[in-house]
Amino acid sequence: MPAGTLYRGREGMWSWVAHRVTGVLIFFFLFVHVLDTALVRVSPEDYDKVVATYKTPIVACLEYGLVAAILFHALNGLRVIAVDFWSKGPRYQKQMLWSVVGLWVVLMLGAVYPVLGHAARELFGS
Amino acid sequence: MSTTETTASGVGPVEGAPVHSADNPAPLIEAPRLRTKKTPKSTRGNFEMYGWLFMRLSGVVLVVLVLGHLLIQLVLDGGVSKIGFAFVAGRWASPFWQMWDLAMLWLAMLHGANGLRTVINDYAERADTRLWLKGLLYTATVFTILLGTLVIFTFDPNIR
16 A cells, blocks of 8 residues: 555445545536426427437437446445444445445346337337 | 743643642643633534535435436336426426425435535645635536426426
């Protein structure tokens, strides 16, 4: 470990890094999402035109990435709360992180068909 | 230590007790961390503690609101392909979903803005860089919250 750094590596630091990166990404998406939804106040045609881009295969992959970021941030956020408020939280933080990662993998596999199925039908026909 | 009453022993006056008395021949010293008249008044309040608490409370609520939102928008009933003006109109006809989206908007924007404030404080080293980035952040946050709130409350399904 290099001297003079607060970064300790391992599960604790990398989960913190991932929480930060996913949080910033989600926040930037939120700005865009409020703006695109605001188009319902302009006209149905303009709204539907912009929402059509959400249904293209490339943006569907970005949506899958958004779901990945949100699910990790949500599950790891619950782990952070457990570390802060549960008396045994700090002792089990590593086990909780690997539970979070495991649950995240399962949910992401479950999200493949619902989120990407539409794009797959568009690309390869149904 | 700039008190004029310092005794020869170097021990300052202790509040509520004379330095020496017949019953206290030895000099008294303050208990560690005792709040006295000399303790500087805090100018910061508990803002950061309330910020920390808000992140956890809003986080728990957002897990329910956002995962429910993702389930409805991206998974159930054809996923993203069913979304359109008519779908939005159908959902916002119900005050329940209006309140759901309003709570999600406010909590997510404030949660995200406070998170980004922390990130700016951590990485922007110059004071004026922090000032400008946070000014931009707060402007964008207020604009987005007000715009979203306006859209939810003034939505008109018969806009044409």
